């Protein structure tokens with residue numbers, strides 16, 4: 001048990017968790033056929049369950065995963081593994097059919113119309129009864145949590161947002177609230193709404209497929225799984241007092257200190273590289289970062305339009321392409337900033353605290 | 360059987376159900392057509408579209424959970440007063456004094472699962488490409504429903520008025536004060552000013568508007584209560600009606616052409 005615990009604790013850093021998640025994601029994406037074989041997918045689900053069962057020998061771990069409000073996240077982990085299998089299993093089978101020149105499986109019965117009563121109404125009724133029963137059992141077995149009465153002066157540690165917003169709270173480690181709490185969530189909403197208008201690929205409408213729309217699926221799944229679901233899981237189970245990171249079997253010590261050694265780009269630029277004093281004028285001081293951001297938002301799209309995304313530029317036209325690229329760059333800004341933090345301890349690319357303008 | 364037949368022939372019965380027992384195709388079609396709730400469905404649907412492995416029934420489950428939340432929520436409202444003196448004690452009393460008191464449990468677990476179900480529903484709609492023409496608009500209605508679901512859950516989180524509630528809402532609403540233009544700690548806060556007088560202050564910014572104060576206090580509790588029990592459910596219900604209507608009008612659940 002001790003070996004088991006220390007093995008998993010040794011992965012205990014945000015960078016490893018995210019890098020490993022990205023690795024697993026890429027493995028899934030590029031070895032989809034293999035990963036979607038029922039025995040592979042179900043073995044992964046079984047291993048996840050085994051991890052939780054064995055891990056529950058640890059008292060603190062058991063308490064965290066069985067806490068009433070954390071149960072949805074445990075359920076989410078299995079629900080996502082299962083539904084990803086269900087979706088991509090059908091997608092890979094359809095892709096094989098398409099390769100042989102056959103229509104997707106759904107087409108076999110898509111022209112057959114059936115009467116909604118009883119073919120749809122009965123299953124709906126069964127589902128209603130089954131779910132009602134399940135919720136009543138759940139409600140009887142687990143009490144809804146209630147803590148001490150509210151006190152505006154005694155803040156709990158850690159103070160966590162509701163679980164579905166923990167991805168945003170995790171972003172606060174890397175970005176200031178105006179970005180992590182307002183601009184990036186706003187971009188998520190705008191991005192979701194824009195999807196039907198920037199994805200002009202007519203294929204894959206009404207059936208599961210991966211081969212006919214790999215780019216759209218890759219981007220959406222990366223955002224959903226890595227930048228949302230993984231961050232929610234991490235925020236629930238691995239972030240403890242002071243939002244410090246803890247291994248799954250590490251005791252949540254409120255006195256754990258983490259050295260703050262983050263440095264602004266302006267300091268790297270003027271002090272370390274040019275051996276000068278920081279300029280007094282904030283705009284001049286932050287010029288290197290501002291230039292970098294402008295390059296990122298203006299020059300990089302132009303380069304992408306001529307190189308890797310050339311195909312899309314021609315298909316989509318200028319307006320759609322610009323929106324697509326800005327959305328993708330905003331999405332990529334989070335992993336980029338994470339990476340800069342882990343490698344060179346970068347605090348802000350542009351840091352003008354005088355105006356709360358920190359990037 | 361004859362008794363049932365007799366009942367089905369009474370004037371009362373026939374005034375309610377205007378068709379015979381749904382065992383013939385005609386009566387089955389009439390069953391779906393003449394009932395306002397079943398009328399949300401078309402009379403006939405694509406066989407591939409109603410397969411469980413295609414939709415996962417996730418939209419339906421989300422709707423079921425919305426109904427569960429509405430029913431248990433109304434029951435909870437009988438016992439809950441949204442003021443600082445009463446809120447917390449009313450919640451405690453739910454467990455200790457109200458018979459069969461699992462309404463709060465049903466409401467809370469249902470709320471968590473509704474958030475999860477919306478995500479999964481969105482995932483399946485994306486993976487079947489069902490947002491593509493002609494369903495672009497319905498996808499957008501869906502995105503707003505997703506936001507409303509999160510907001511419903513967020514406003515409800517405050518109501519028990521315990522430590523978990525007030526600090527989760529404090530953490531969440533602190534983001535608002537960093538709004539780039541209308542938050543007092545946002546980079547653009549100083550832009551909105553008349554002469555030397557800033558218009559965006561802790562007592563006038565968006566967070567203040569959300570909480571009706573500088574802190575999560577009595578006014579915020581009332582505000583969240585009204586949003587949670589009246590405004591947001593009405594908006595969500597309305598949009599769901601449009602959402603279901605559009606599913607029908609856009610040609611039913613999607614399928615290959």
Ligand code: HEM
Pocket residue numbers: 414416417418419421422425477480481484487489490494497498499500501502504505508599602606611612613614
């Ligand atoms: C409160 C939230 C929601 C409810 C109650 C709901 C309910 C439903 C139901 C019952 C259907 C019928 C097919 C099915 O069950 O999959 C459906 C279809 C659909 N939903 Fe939702 N939905 C919700 C949120 C969303 C969200 C968040 C999105 C996307 C962002 C979305 C987009 C769609 C689209 C595009 C369809 C048509 C799918 C097709 O034709 O295959 N909905 N919805």
